[in-house]
Each structure stands twice: as C-alpha cells, then as structure tokens.
Amino acid sequence: MPKKSKPNFSNLPDKEGHFGPYGGRYVPETLMAALTELDKVYRVTKKDPKFKKELNHYLRNFAGRPTPLTEARRLAKILGVKHFYLKREDLMHTGSHKINNTLGQVLLTIKMGKKRVIAETGAGQHGVATATVCALFGIQCEIYMGEEDVRRQALNVFRMKLLGAKVNPVNSGSCTLKDAVNEAIRDWVTNVRDTHYIIGSVIGPHPYPGMVRDFQSVIGREARSQSKSAIGGDPDYLVACVGGGSNSIGLFHPFLGSKSRMIGVEAAGLGVHTDKHAATLSKGRIGVLHGSKSEILQTPDGQIQLAHSISAGLDYPGVGPEHAYLQSVHRAEYVAATDKDALLGVKILSENEGIIPALEPAHAVGYLIRQKRRFKKTDTILMCLSGRGDKDVQQIAQEMNR
Amino acid sequence: MTRIQKKFDELRVKKEKAAIIFITAGDPSLDKNLKLVHSFEKAGVDLIELGVPFSDPLADGPVIQEASERSLKRGTNLKKILELVKKIRRTSQIPLILMSYLNPILSYGVASFARDAKTAGVDGVILPEVPVEEGRELSSVLSRAKLDLIYLLAPTSTLERKRNAARASRGFIYFVSMTGVTGAKNTVLQSVDADVRSIKKFSTLPVCVGFGISTPEQARQMSRVSDGVIIGSAVVRALKEHAGLSADAFTKKFVTPFVKAVKAPR
Numbered sequence: 153m154p155k156k157s158k159p160n161f162s163n164l165p166d167k168e169g170h171f172g173p174y175g176g177r178y179v180p181e182t183l184m185a186a187l188t189e190l191d192k193v194y195r196v197t198k199k200d201p202k203f204k205k206e207l208n209h210y211l212r213n214f215a216g217r218p219t220p221l222t223e224a225r226r227l228a229k230i231l232g233v234k235h236f237y238l239k240r241e242d243l244m245h246t247g248s249h250k251i252n253n254t255l256g257q258v259l260l261t262i263k264m265g266k267k268r269v270i271a272e273t274g275a276g277q278h279g280v281a282t283a284t285v286c287a288l289f290g291i292q293c294e295i296y297m298g299e300e301d302v303r304r305q306a307l308n309v310f311r312m313k314l315l316g317a318k319v320n321p322v323n324s325g326s327c328t329l330k331d332a333v334n335e336a337i338r339d340w341v342t343n344v345r346d347t348h349y350i351i352g353s354v355i356g357p358h359p360y361p362g363m364v365r366d367f368q369s370v371i372g373r374e375a376r377s378q379s380k381s382a383i384g385g386d387p388d389y390l391v392a393c394v395g396g397g398s399n400s401i402g403l404f405h406p407f408l409g410s411k412s413r414m415i416g417v418e419a420a421g422l423g424v425h426t427d428k429h430a431a432t433l434s435k436g437r438i439g440v441l442h443g444s445k446s447e448i449l450q451t452p453d454g455q456i457q458l459a460h461s462i463s464a465g466l467d468y469p470g471v472g473p474e475h476a477y478l479q480s481v482h483r484a485e486y487v488a489a490t491d492k493d494a495l496l497g498v499k500i501l502s503e504n505e506g507i508i509p510a511l512e513p514a515h516a517v518g519y520l521i522r523q524k525r526r527f528k529k530t531d532t533i534l535m536c537l538s539g540r541g542d543k544d545v546q547q548i549a550q551e552m553n554r
Numbered sequence: 555m556t557r558i559q560k561k562f563d564e565l566r567v568k569k570e571k572a573a574i575i576f577i578t579a580g581d582p583s584l585d586k587n588l589k590l591v592h593s594f595e596k597a598g599v600d601l602i603e604l605g606v607p608f609s610d611p612l613a614d615g616p617v618i619q620e621a622s623e624r625s626l627k628r629g630t631n632l633k634k635i636l637e638l639v640k641k642i643r644r645t646s647q648i649p650l651i652l653m654s655y656l657n658p659i660l661s662y663g664v665a666s667f668a669r670d671a672k673t674a675g676v677d678g679v680i681l682p683e684v685p686v687e688e689g690r691e692l693s694s695v696l697s698r699a700k701l702d703l704i705y706l707l708a709p710t711s712t713l714e715r716k717r718n719a720a721r722a723s724r725g726f727i728y729f730v731s732m733t734g735v736t737g738a739k740n741t742v743l744q745s746v747d748a749d750v751r752s753i754k755k756f757s758t759l760p761v762c763v764g765f766g767i768s769t770p771e772q773a774r775q776m777s778r779v780s781d782g783v784i785i786g787s788a789v790v791r792a793l794k795e796h797a798g799l800s801a802d803a804f805t806k807k808f809v810t811p812f813v814k815a816v817k818a819p820r
Contacts, residue, residue, distance in 0.1 A: 168687055168688075176687075176688050177685060177687060177688060178656060178683045178684060178685075178688055179683055179685070180612070180613045180682055180683055180706070180708070180730075181685055181705075181706045181707055181708045181710075181711060181715070181719070181730065182708040182709070182710050182730060182733050182734075183710075184685050184687075184708075184710075184711070184715060185710045185711060185712055185715065186710070188712075324616070324619055325609065325610065325619075325623075330610060331610075333612075334610050334611075334612045337612045338612060338613075338615070338735045341612075341613065341733060341734060341735055342733055342734040342735065342738065343733070344710060344733055345710070345733065437661070438660070439657045439660055439661060440655075440656045440657050440660060440683070441610065441657065442610075442612070443683070448657070450657065450661060452661070453631040453632070453658060453661060454608075454632075454657045454658035454659070454660060454661025454662065455608065455609040455626060455657075455658070456609045456610050456657070
C-alpha cells in the first residue's frame with residue numbers, strides 16, 4: 153500500500169473553511185460580508201490574551217468550569233474495562249456543554265457591536281444557554297424553535313422566556329430543528345446589520361464549525377490534563393454522542409494528535425435499516441445543508457430527509473463537516489445507537505453511578521453497553537457526558553412505561 | 555452566445571429593460587408551467603426563471619417555500635423539470651434560467667446536470683446559496699457546457715465582493731434589492747440606484763434587480779435604475795390564489811401589468 157502522509161489536523165479548516173472536501177460557505181450573498189467580518193474578528197480575538205482571560209473568567213465563575221472527570225467504577229465493571237471516566241459537562245450551568253460556546257459567541261457579539269442575538273434550538277438546551285448569556289450581558293435575544301419541539305419541550309420554552317428571550321415557534325417544513333435553522337438564517341439575512349446568529353453546533357457556514365469547535369475544545373483540553381493526572385496518560389478510547397457534533401468535537405479535537413481512538417455515537421432512532429433515524433455519517437451522502445458541505449440524509453433527488461431520534465438534540469439530518477472529514481480519513485469512527493439503547497443507557501448509568509444523563513449522551517452509554525465485547529479489560533474509556541437528564545425525565549418516564 | 559446574452563443585446567438596441575418572471579417549477583403543475591411560459595412570452599416577458607423546488611429553501615420567504623412544498627408533493631424533480639424545458643423549447647426560444655439550491659444539483663451530479671440542462675435547452679443557472687468563493691469549480695463546469703452562471707450581489711456586498719462577482723458572473727448580474735428573503739416587503743428602494751451604478755463599474759454585463767418587488771409601480775421604479783426586473787413571489791402568490799384562471803387570462807391580469815411597467819417609456 154502506498155504511504156500516505158499523515159494529515160495535520162491542527163490547521164484545519166483552511167482559510168475558506170474547508171475540511172478536505174467538506175465545509176465551506178454556502179449562504180446567500182447578503183450574509184457573506186457578515187461571515188467575513190465574523191471570521192476576521194474571531195481570528196484576531198482568539199489570540200487576544202484579554203479575550204481569553206475574560207472568557208475564562210465567565211467559564212469559571214459563571215458557568216462552573218472546570219468540570220470534574222468522574223471515575224465510574226461500577227460501570228467500568230459492567231463494561232469489563234480497566235477504567236471508565238465521565239467528563240461531567242452535565243454539571244455546567246444550564247445543564248449541558250452548550251454554554252461553553254454561547255459564552256464565547258456572546259463576547260464576540262459585544263466585540264462586533266451587534267445589539268441583537270438570534271439562535272436556533274431543538275430540545276431547547278442551546279436556546280436556554282443562549283438566552284442565559286444574553287440575560288447576563290443585557291442583549292436582546294430571539295430563539296427559533298420548531299413548533300413540534302415547542303410542544304415537546306415546554307419546560308425549556310418556559311426557561312427561555314423566564315430569561316427574557318422571545319421564542320418564535322417555526323411552523324414551516326417539518327417544524328423541527330432543521331426548520332428552526334432555516335428560519336434563523338432567514339432572520340439573519342433580513343437583520344444581518346445589527347444581529348449576530350449564535351449557531352449552537354459545529355455546523356453552518358465558515359467560520360462557525362471551526363469557531364464553535366474551538367469554544368467547545370475546553371472539554372478536551374481539561375479532559376486531557378485530567379486524564380494525565382488520573383491515569384498518567386491518554387485514554388485508549390474517547391466516546392461521545394454526535395448530533396451536529398459539538399460536544400464530541402470538543403472532546404476529540406485536543407486529542408487528534410494523540411493515540412486515543414475516537415468513537416462518535418449517532419442516533420439510530422428505530423434502527424438504521426428503517427427510515428426513522430438520524431445516523432448521518434452511517435447513512436448519509438455528501439451534500440450541502442445550512443451553509444456547509446457535509447454528509448447529509450437525503451433522498452435520491454437531493455431533498456433533505458427528516459431525521460428521527462428519541463432525543464431532540466440528535467434529531468438532525470446533517471452533521472458538522474469536521475466529523476465528516478475525520479470519518480473520511482479514518483481518524484474517528486462513527487457508530488449508531490437506537491432509541492432503545494439510549495433508554496438502556498439512562499437506566500444503567502442512573503442505577504449504577506447515581507447520574508441521570510440526558511438522552512443524547514445516553515446513546516453513547518447504550519452503545520458501550522451493547523458493544524462491550526469490543527473492549528479489552530486493560531482499556532480505559534473516557535466519555536463526554538454532555539448534559540443532564542432533567543429536561544428528559546418526563547419523556548423517559550413515558551417511554552419506559554410503554 | 556447563450557439566449558440570455560442574445561436577448562440582452564436585442565434589448566440594448568431597442569433601449570428596453572428586461573421583464574423577468576420567476577415561477578416555481580411544478581406549481582401548480584408542470585403542464586400548467588408550459589402553458590404559462592408560452593403566455594408570458596406572448597405578453598412580452600423577456601426571460602423566465604424556473605425555480606427548482608427544495609425542501610429547505612433558506613433564501614425564500616413563505617410564498618416560494620409553500621410553492622416548493624406543493625411542487626415536491628407532486629413529485630417534481632430536476633429530471634422532470636428538464637423535460638418541461640425540452641417541451642418549452644419545441645416552440646419557444648425564450649431564455650430559460652433555472653434557479654436552484656445546490657443540493658439537488660450536487661445529487662444529480664454537476665457534470666451530468668450541465669450536460670442534460672444544456673441539451674434540454676436551459677441557458678443559465680442561479681444558485682442563491684453559492685457565493686463566488688464556492689462557485690469556481692461549478693462555474694467552469696457550467697461554462698464548458700455553455701450555461702451562464704449568474705451570481706447575486708446584495709446591499710451588504712463590499713466593493714471587493716462586487717468586483718469579484720461582477721467579473722465572474724455570466725449572462726447578467728442579479729442584484730438583490732434588500733437584505734431579506736424573497737417576497738419580503740420592500741420599503742427602502744433608494745440605495746439600489748447607487749449599488750447598481752457601483753456594480754457597473756466592474757462589468758459591462760446587464761444588472762437586474764429582484765427580491766421584494768411586489769407591485770408594478772415598484773417594478774417601474776426598479777427598471778429605471780437597472781437593466782431588468784425580476785418578479786417572483788408576487789406572481790407565485792397570484793398563481794396560488796387564482797388557480798382556476800387559464801394561462802392567458804392569468805397572464806393578462808397578473809403579468810402584463812408588470813411587463814408594461816418595466817417597458818414604460820421614461
């Protein structure tokens with residue numbers, strides 16, 4: 153076999169936002185000037201020690217960083233591995249890792265002198281994290297949320313309203329997350345001069361995928377140094393759930409140069425052989441959705457297919473372009489776990505470790521339990537527990553009673 | 555030379571502005587589209603834009619979104635739209651432009667699309683989510699097939715962006731009259747004049763104005779400061795509301811007033 157040069161992950165994306173064949177900027181011309189400005193401001197700001205200090209201050213004193221690395225001994229026993237660690241993003245303010253990104257982006261919003269913030273949300277976690285930072289800095293905030301999700305996630309809708317945000321139900325298309333993104337982009341096209349769009353995942357046009365990854369990489373940086381203290385090195389496996397892919401890329405990215413193997417767990421819904429799943433990297437084809445090129449669930453005619461998952465946070469027919477790239481160069485492996493696996497994950501983690509996970513990371517737990525035979529008893533696994541289960545308990549109760 | 559370029563040459567000689575009408579292909583049906591295009595041509599419409607329906611049309615307002623949904627429900631796809639183009643071409647040489655989101659074309663295959671579209675009789679393509687930066691490869695494939703890739707510019711485009719898009723565009727340059735989606739209410743039309751003039755510094759191509767032009771009066775104003783006017787949502791909405799009218803009767807009532815406004819002597 154010919155020798156391939158090892159890809160250098162640290163300088164991706166390129167200047168125009170490409171990760172190999174993926175990424176880029178596919179948006180209406182009206183937005184291009186704003187994206188160029190955002191890219192420029194971000195590139196300068198991220199090197200500014202004052203900005204880093206300010207962001208770290210809020211991450212620590214407002215949002216609760218650093219998060220612990222918890223050893224899950226009973227689960228390690230169940231999995232038959234040496235160590236199993238949980239990176240506890242569920243302990244972050246607002247209940248998930250989403251606030252790592254919204255804090256970074258709201259500081260950029262202020263820097264750019266924009267007066268208004270918009271965001272999309274599926275389950276409501278990103279919406280709540282955006283509304284929270286907007287309240288903190290006194291910025292006008294509007295959240296787009298599919299009508300279907302507004303109904304399913306009434307609690308988070310109320311939280312956003314309490315935080316002073318306006319929630320706009322979206323009743324176009326399938327009335328879920330992808331339509332909320334469409335509508336947020338339409339708002340942005342209209343109000344681009346005074347509005348910043350805080351995208352919640354590593355999706356969208358350049359510079360979002362790289363920028364959101366950088367803000368989320370705090371997860372992996374902490375995890376890597378904590379792992380060093382705990383086991384004296386890097387874990388054998390890193391595992392995280394993948395919807396758009398922000399918590400997983402946040403965990404993976406600082407380890408890309410290491411020897412750790414990476415497993416991203418997508419939602420298989422009712423199963424990848426059915427048409428009700430969200431396993432984009434297993435079943436998608438290359439295409440363009442929401443401003444970037446990536447793997448996408450689509451029909452033979454190139455229409456976007458509806459995704460399905462028990463978890464609204466994974467219910468998305470696209471995936472971040474960097475994940476598509478990592479899969480294509482075989483640096484990370486992507487698998488899928490069903491709704492049932494996720495419920496099993498909730499149950500086992502709750503009963504054995506005293507932690508009720510959100511349905512999203514429960515997919516990763518469920519996958520590990522079902523595939524435990526692939527791991528050796530000398531292995532150490534580190535998993536990102538991206539959010540807590542409070543928002544899901546009602547749904548979990550309903551599903552378990554079925 | 556494409557039919558688009560030829561048409562603008564003729565208009566230049568006649569000192570006329572271009573009346574461009576957009577309809578969503580497959581709404582209300584491909585058969586009706588065929589009749590409409592013929593009626594439009596008889597009524598003096600210069601170019602036709604056929605919208606390729608897409609599930610997630612993020613540059614479009616509710617009117618074209620809903621038309622796209624209706625069309626998709628009827629099973630419209632690129633292949634069928636190219637068949638419609640072939641049928642139009644049996645009797646008409648009116649310039650035909652496909653306005654499409656990128657994904658249906660990527661899925662079809664860019665090279666096969668370019669070949670099939672040209673063979674069917676398409677003259678140009680507008681891709682509302684493809685800026686110059688991402689259009690280079692596409693542009694060369696399309697131009698090899700002798701299809702014009704028409705770029706869009708917007709009120710927020712910087713001078714540098716205007717220069718790059720004006721130079722890369724073929725056929726004409728599409729100026730988006732406002733920051734917003736298609737069919738939005740447009741109240742501020744004043745700055746269009748200055749924008750069109752600044753674009754023309756970089757290119758001799760015609761500059762046509764679209765988005766948010768919903769009345770003949772607005773069309774008349776826009777035609778004064780540009781080389782042509784694109785009417786989309788206003789016609790698509792009327793088509794939905796007056797589905798019972800024959801193509802000729804519809805055209806007379808809803809399209810002719812726009813054509814007259816664009817062609818009005820000044």
